[in-house]
Amino acid sequence: MAAGEEGGRAAELAAVEEPEVAVEDPRSFKDLGVTDVLCEACDQLGWKTPTKIQVEAIPVALQGRDIIGLAETGSGKTGAFALPILQALLDTPQRLFALVLTPTRELAFQISEQFEALGSSIGVHTTTPGRLVDHLENTKGFNLRALKFLVMDEADRILNMDFETEVDKILKVIPRDRKTFLFSATMTKKVQKLQRAALKNPVKCAVSSKYQTVEKLQQYYIFIPSKFKDSYLVYILNELAGNSFMIFCSTCNNTQRTALLLRNLGFTAIPLHGQMSQNKRLGSLNKFKAKARSILLATDVASRGLDIPHVDVVINFDIPTHSKDYIHRVGRTARAGRSGKSITFVTQYDVELFQRIEHLIGKKLPAFPMQEEEVMMLTERVAEAQRFARMELREQGEKKRSRNGDDDDTEEAIGVRNKVAGGKKKKRKAF
Ligand code: AMP
Numbered sequence: 099m100a101a102g103e104e105g106g107r108a109a110e111l112a113a114v115e116e117p118e119v120a121v122e123d124p125r126s127f128k129d130l131g132v133t134d135v136l137c138e139a140c141d142q143l144g145w146k147t148p149t150k151i152q153v154e155a156i157p158v159a160l161q162g163r164d165i166i167g168l169a170e171t172g173s174g175k176t177g178a179f180a181l182p183i184l185q186a187l188l189d190t191p192q193r194l195f196a197l198v199l200t201p202t203r204e205l206a207f208q209i210s211e212q213f214e215a216l217g218s219s220i221g222v223h224t225t226t227p228g229r230l231v232d233h234l235e236n237t238k239g240f241n242l243r244a245l246k247f248l249v250m251d252e253a254d255r256i257l258n259m260d261f262e263t264e265v266d267k268i269l270k271v272i273p274r275d276r277k278t279f280l281f282s283a284t285m286t287k288k289v290q291k292l293q294r295a296a297l298k299n300p301v302k303c304a305v306s307s308k309y310q311t312v313e314k315l316q317q318y319y320i321f322i323p324s325k326f327k328d329s330y331l332v333y334i335l336n337e338l339a340g341n342s343f344m345i346f347c348s349t350c351n352n353t354q355r356t357a358l359l360l361r362n363l364g365f366t367a368i369p370l371h372g373q374m375s376q377n378k379r380l381g382s383l384n385k386f387k388a389k390a391r392s393i394l395l396a397t398d399v400a401s402r403g404l405d406i407p408h409v410d411v412v413i414n415f416d417i418p419t420h421s422k423d424y425i426h427r428v429g430r431t432a433r434a435g436r437s438g439k440s441i442t443f444v445t446q447y448d449v450e451l452f453q454r455i456e457h458l459i460g461k462k463l464p465a466f467p468m469q470e471e472e473v474m475m476l477t478e479r480v481a482e483a484q485r486f487a488r489m490e491l492r493e494q495g496e497k498k499r500s501r502n503g504d505d506d507d508t509e510e511a512i513g514v515r516n517k518v519a520g521g522k523k524k525k526r527k528a529f
Pocket of ligand 1: 146
């Protein structure tokens with residue numbers, strides 16, 4: 099779809115419609131127009147009442163309109179687009195009905211699980227093929243010419259990650275006569291560009307038009323010298339022991355290093371980052387989801403969209419450089435009405451970034467209460483664990499280079515190194 103072709107629609111799109119309030123205080127999915135068999139599916143999933151974004155988006159989608167959905171993470175976005183799609187599929191059954199584009203494969207799996215769960219009684223099949231453009235170009239007989247729905251989830255990320263060319267290629271080979279749903283927690287100018295390219299007279303369904311974090315989230319910061327970050331992390335993990343944690347780091351290397359460090363200190367920590375193979379990433383995520391591990395260390399690969407229901411505490415070990423990523427990261431906790439905490443580490447180098455975050459969320463955060471002397475008592479043990487972690491990281495790097503292939507930055511590799519390091523399995527409360 100050439101840009102010029104769409105240029106004339108800019109004015110029309112500038113005034114994106116807000117939805118009419120379709121139903122007064124809808125109590126059920128049925129009130130929204132969802133058909134009985136799908137209402138039953140919601141019931142079986144324990145979805146008793148529709149969430150706000152579902153109330154806004156489902157009736158509009160069922161009227162056949164395109165949608166720009168702006169909703170917080172964990173708001174029930176997937177149901178908001180999956181239910182209308184499944185309902186349309188019931189009306190006109192066919193193969194290759196809807197295409198959902200996501201920025202990460204984990205998110206694609208998660209969405210496919212929701213589609214399958216909601217559509218199990220009507221025999222829905224989903225597939226998560228990976229790089230779609232490759233298939234379009236190289237798989238004989240594969241095409242998307244009959245497609246009825248296109249969804250872009252985490253749409254701003256799809257563009258940020260330089261998927262723009264791919265998206266354009268896909269838009270060229272799918273029918274113009276289709277429904278398009280664009281969902282995102284944050285709306286960038288680029289998304290507005292995209293809406294020009296892909297949507298027809300869309301309705302905007304926003305749960306919150308400002309960048310907000312949910313009410314039940316207690317957000318804190320700690321202001322600390324950069325060189326003591328590890329000790330403060332260990333202190334907080336001990337203080338809040340018994341909770342599940344997601345710890346965000348800025349690089350794959352630091353994620354791996356911190357996971358090794360914590361495991362050397364006896365914590366059940368597991369890494370998730372882009373230098374791990376897809377299988378290892380899913381493996382990490384599943385172990386954490388199944389509560390076999392209480393600490394997930396991740397880069398921003400995991401900050402968006404992933405549904406990990408039981409995260410109690412989010413720690414921004416490295417402050418996010420893009421303040422919008424803060425919203426996505428802390429959105430991993432305090433989901434579905436539960437409470438949660440977030441703690442952001444602010445060092446002498448991060449003050450400006452932190453001020454930007456406070457400005458974005460429109461509030462000043464309180465400091466997390468700490469006993470500094472207790473933190474300092476940890477430094478020696480932490481320094482020892484840091485030495486082991488550095489050694490292990492080096493060994494892993496060397497092994498990887500000599501194999502020149504598959505990653506060995508896996509949990510098994512970490513486990514082996516722990517044994518080499520003298521079976522350093524200390525109890526969590528050893529400090
Ligand atoms: P999502 O924002 O789509 O990632 O959904 C977040 C979580 O909310 C998922 O675990 C869904 O199963 C759950 N969920 C979605 N809709 C509802 C609902 N109406 N009631 C209860 N839970 C829901």
